[in-house]
Amino acid sequence: MLMIEMNKLRxxxxxxxxxxxxxxxxxxxxxxxxxxxxxxSQSLPLMISQLPTLLSGNQIFLNGKTLPGAWIQxxxxxxxxxxxxxxxxxxQLIGIDLLNTTNPELQPIDWFSAxxxxxxxxxxxxxxxxxxxxxxxxxxxxIQVNGNQLVISTPPAKINNIRQGKRPTGxxxxxxxxxxxxWKAAPGQIIRxxxxxxxxxxxxxxxxxxxWIITLDSTADNxxxxxxxxQAPTTxxxxxxxxxxxPDPDALIQKVEMVNNQTRITLSVPFGSSPQxxxxxxxxxxxxxxxxxxxxxxDITWNQGLRWQQRFINVGQDRFPVVWLEINPRQAGLTLxxxxxxxxxxxxxxxxxxxxxxxxxxxxxNGGYFNRNNKLPLGAVKRDNxxxxxxxxxxxxxxxxxxxxxxxxxxxxxxxxxxxxxxxxPILFLNSAYVQNGIARYTPTWGQTYTPLLDNEIxxxxxxxxxxxxxxxxxxxxxxxTIPRDGYLLTLRGTATSNAAKLSIGTKVNITxxxxxxxxxxxxxxxxxxxxxxQNRQIVLDAQSEKFSNAFIIERAARxxxxxxxxxxxxxxxxxxxxxxxxxTLAEHAQLMQVMGCVNALNLDGGSSTSLYLGGxxxxxxxxxxxxxxxxxxxxxxxx
Numbered sequence: 156m157l158m159i160e161m162n163k164l165r166x167x168x169x170x171x172x173x174x175x176x177x178x179x180x181x182x183x184x185x186x187x188x189x190x191x192x193x194x195x196s197q198s199l200p201l202m203i204s205q206l207p208t209l210l211s212g213n214q215i216f217l218n219g220k221t222l223p224g225a226w227i228q229x230x231x232x233x234x235x236x237x238x239x240x241x242x243x244x245x246x247q248l249i250g251i252d253l254l255n256t257t258n259p260e261l262q263p264i265d266w267f268s269a270x271x272x273x274x275x276x277x278x279x280x281x282x283x284x285x286x287x288x289x290x291x292x293x294x295x296x297x298i299q300v301n302g303n304q305l306v307i308s309t310p311p312a313k314i315n316n317i318r319q320g321k322r323p324t325g326x327x328x329x330x331x332x333x334x335x336x337x338w339k340a341a342p343g344q345i346i347r348x349x350x351x352x353x354x355x356x357x358x359x360x361x362x363x364x365x366x367w368i369i370t371l372d373s374t375a376d377n378x379x380x381x382x383x384x385x386q387a388p389t390t391x392x393x394x395x396x397x398x399x400x401x402p403d404p405d406a407l408i409q410k411v412e413m414v415n416n417q418t419r420i421t422l423s424v425p426f427g428s429s430p431q432x433x434x435x436x437x438x439x440x441x442x443x444x445x446x447x448x449x450x451x452x453x454d455i456t457w458n459q460g461l462r463w464q465q466r467f468i469n470v471g472q473d474r475f476p477v478v479w480l481e482i483n484p485r486q487a488g489l490t491l492x493x494x495x496x497x498x499x500x501x502x503x504x505x506x507x508x509x510x511x512x513x514x515x516x517x518x519x520x521n522g523g524y525f526n527r528n529n530k531l532p533l534g535a536v537k538r539d540n541x542x543x544x545x546x547x548x549x550x551x552x553x554x555x556x557x558x559x560x561x562x563x564x565x566x567x568x569x570x571x572x573x574x575x576x577x578x579x580x581p582i583l584f585l586n587s588a589y590v591q592n593g594i595a596r597y598t599p600t601w602g603q604t605y606t607p608l609l610d611n612e613i614x615x616x617x618x619x620x621x622x623x624x625x626x627x628x629x630x631x632x633x634x635x636x637t638i639p640r641d642g643y644l645l646t647l648r649g650t651a652t653s654n655a656a657k658l659s660i661g662t663k664v665n666i667t668x669x670x671x672x673x674x675x676x677x678x679x680x681x682x683x684x685x686x687x688x689x690q691n692r693q694i695v696l697d698a699q700s701e702k703f704s705n706a707f708i709i710e711r712a713a714r715x716x717x718x719x720x721x722x723x724x725x726x727x728x729x730x731x732x733x734x735x736x737x738x739x740t741l742a743e744h745a746q747l748m749q750v751m752g753c754v755n756a757l758n759l760d761g762g763s764s765t766s767l768y769l770g771g772x773x774x775x776x777x778x779x780x781x782x783x784x785x786x787x788x789x790x791x792x793x794x795x
Contacts, residue, residue, distance in 0.1 A: 291307070315332065
């Protein structure tokens with residue numbers, strides 16, 4: 156408590172000293188000027204004794220709007236203050252482009268500039284921060300600290316014109332600006348097309364367009380906004396029915412509007428394409444190209460032992476956008492662990508970005524399958540030699556230790572219940588939402604209680620290797636039973652309820668446990684998903700044997716994967732829609748991993764779950780399109 160109060164006092168003294176310096180600067184300013192020059196906090200010559208060693212927060216107040224973003228402010232050697240903002244916040248909130256680099260401590264950037272600037276980088280748990288002090292001053296930003304917030308004000312900007320044209324690759328929009336300004340782009344809703352009653356052919360309708368919203372911290376004249384009113388409907392409604400009009404879904408610019416001192420442009424982007432956005436100087440322009448292959452190639456050494464890459468990779472005649480992180484697991488201070496959305500039970504789902512930030516993981520990818528309705532796991536999760544959830548259906552899994560060693564294979568957990576009255580009974584599932592006839596076991600890692608997943612289960616309480624209670628489960632989802640801290644629960648389902656008479660109260664029991672393959676027994680960490688894609692450089696995909704449906708096998712969807720390379724490095728990868736089409740099938744996914752040089756590879760949960768995280772951002776998709784997930788694989792770096 157004393158330390159907290161001291162920190163508050165130090166921050167108060169810093170705030171007071173900042174205000175005094177600002178006031179003094181204003182008093183001695185040249186009063187002949189019609190307008191005083193702004194005071195920028197990063198260049199204030201504060202004494203180090205007046206400033207805490209480090210100020211930090213996770214909110215940025217940008218031009219009057221509170222946004223999430225990690226930042227640090229600290230004194231420099233010359234008495235000035237240096238301001239650092241996470242590279243994720245600079246990309247997402249300002250629109251700064253990170254360029255290729257092989258030096259994690261120097262990050263080249265591009266933002267309305269004729270030549271790239273290079274910002275110094277520093278690392279703190281979970282984030283990589285870039286020093287924006289000189290960059291902000293050059294661009295006329297005003298910066299100050301207000302508690303947990305870093306307040307950034309950029310000079311007012313204006314859109315002078317919007318130009319639209321056609322290129323061989325697709326539509327192009329150019330926004331002419333009077334000066335550089337923060338911008339961002341995010342996908343919105345699917346734009347549904349109304350059925351044409353005059354065309355009732357059996358030809359399937361074209362896939363719907365997607366809304367994209369581009370927001371600039373700028374104003375625009377009413378005349379410019381009125382050039383782009385909401386589009387007229389494609390088919391005029393029946394005048395007798397008074398139906399509301401709807402915009403033409405194929406018009407590229409749906410509307411331009413001013414919202415909270417920002418200009419918001421809503422686009423209708425055809426299926427198979429996305430906006431690729433660049434900035435240009437002299438004059439200042441924001442250029443938006445609507446193209447099928449919008450992914451920008453990157454190769455950034457983000458930290459020692461951690462490299463971010465993305466580019467299109469060919470399989471047959473198709474080009475797939477692949478975003479991946481390559482990790483050297485032997486790098487000092489770097490570790491991998493399963494991460495879960497809930498800390499105290501196995502019930503719960505959350506955005507991967509939220510789980511990773513909570514655990515201070517620098518990177519991560521979504522993991523295994525789960526039931527989205529009851530938010531419970533459907534596959535193996537083992538962390539620090541403790542089973543959070545057991546494997547199912549002999550599906551593919553990856554196991555690893557803290558020495559950078561990995562094992563890929565199909566995994567089954569064999570548990571047997573042995574009783575003092577010479578009964579030997581198989582336990583089919585451990586801490587799992589996958590329910591079948593038979594016996595399942597639930598330990599304290601499942602949570603404080605267990606609620607029946609099927610009607611009419613019989614629940615046995617085991618404490619200190621002895622059955623202490625039998626409880627009828629009744630109707631599924633109604634009555635919870637406490638899981639003892641010094642034992643576990645056994646649930647008898649379906650025909651296995653006939654074993655209740657053999658497992659009376661007072662019976663002594665013990666459990667034997669092993670994995671198949673036995674190699675999995677050697678590793679403290681396991682994530683199960685499937686199907687297994689590659690072993691020893693050969694594609695071994697057999698989704699049917701892992702009990703995946705035919706629809707799942709042939710579905711074209713976003714996919715996630717984890718693999719090892721010939722150098723012993725680890726790759727976590729996300730693949731989305733091919734140029735001009737849908738995502739890969741499982742077979743194409745396996746081929747992609749093989750082309751990327753994977754020696755062993757495992758498919759992870761995919762579709763809307765596919766999420767690749769790095770330092771406060773999702774690299775592969777906009778966060779508003781990513782579903783909540785149960786678990787993932789986290790990458791941690793301990794900077795000594």
